Amino acid sequence: MPPSASQPSFNLPTRSRLDLAAEVVETCRKMNAMGLNQGPSGNVSMRLDERHFLITPSGLAYDAMRPEDVPVMDMAGQWFGRRRPSTEWRFHRDVLKSRVETNVVLHTHSMFSTTLACLRRGIPPFHYMIAVAGGDTIRCASYATFGTQALSDNVLKALEGRKACLLANHGLICVGVSLEKALGLAVEVETLAGMYCRARQHGIPRLLDHREMTRIIELFRTYGTPEFPDAELKQAGDEWPGGR
Numbered sequence: 727m728p729p730s731a732s733q734p735s736f737n738l739p740t741r742s743r744l745d746l747a748a749e750v751v752e753t754c755r756k757m758n759a760m761g762l763n764q765g766p767s768g769n770v771s772m773r774l775d776e777r778h779f780l781i782t783p784s785g786l787a788y789d790a791m792r793p794e795d796v797p798v799m800d801m802a803g804q805w806f807g808r809r810r811p812s813t814e815w816r817f818h819r820d821v822l823k824s825r826v827e828t829n830v831v832l833h834t835h836s837m838f839s840t841t842l843a844c845l846r847r848g849i850p851p852f853h854y855m856i857a858v859a860g861g862d863t864i865r866c867a868s869y870a871t872f873g874t875q876a877l878s879d880n881v882l883k884a885l886e887g888r889k890a891c892l893l894a895n896h897g898l899i900c901v902g903v904s905l906e907k908a909l910g911l912a913v914e915v916e917t918l919a920g921m922y923c924r925a926r927q928h929g930i931p932r933l934l935d936h937r938e939m940t941r942i943i944e945l946f947r948t949y950g951t952p953e954f955p956d957a958e959l960k961q962a963g964d965e966w967p968g969g970r
């Protein structure tokens with residue numbers, strides 16, 4: 727849904743710009759330390775306010791990156807700072823502009839997601855956790871040259887109703903309300919991609935049908951909250967009364 731002047735639905739972070747930039751840098755380092763990305767490839771953006779976002783700079787090693795190196799961009803493509811923004815600023819800008827519920831866009835060249843992306847293959851519902859990305863598949867965006875508007879257009883299409891997509895012959899994109907959520911999703915999707923690659927080596931995985939995936943997606947809506955449906959599970963008290 728596009729933002730509406732009468733119904734602001736941004737959920738903006740309240741920390742200072744440099745604190746947020748420090749979190750962005752930290753997330754990039756984690757991405758590499760966790761094996762989700764290699765070298766200076768990949769990039770991360772985070773919404774700063776209704777019209778601006780932070781985005782990792784172009785071609786700077788994450789270990790050498792400081793919060794002051796993270797430029798600020800607006801939705802028209804103007805940037806402020808001492809380092810040029812990532813060449814992939816277009817898809818970061820377009821996702822943040824079109825999805826008010828999203829504050830973070832995270833892009834990596836992780837091994838198994840990229841392996842599938844090089845086959846121009848998305849991830850089908852071979853495992854119920856596919857629902858973590860918001861639907862019954864994780865799509866692969868059609869190929870376009872890195873940094874182009876065509877790539878950004880393809881990404882928006884593949885992300886429709888989803889929080890993750892693969893990029894043909896390129897990598898993975900995950901989006902979320904926070905850096906933590908987007909990074910957590912990248913771990914999940916990369917794990918699923920690895921499982922799918924391995925399962926394919928041994929045969930053709932049996933897929934879950936649309937009805938079952940619809941049920942899983944509904945269960946995920948309340949997963950981890952007290953609203954999660956389970957009629958047999960009853961809380962008997964806040965404290966264990968057993969005495970030890």
Ligand SMILES: [Zn+2]
Pocket residue numbers: 767768814833834835872896897
């Ligand atoms: Zn890339």
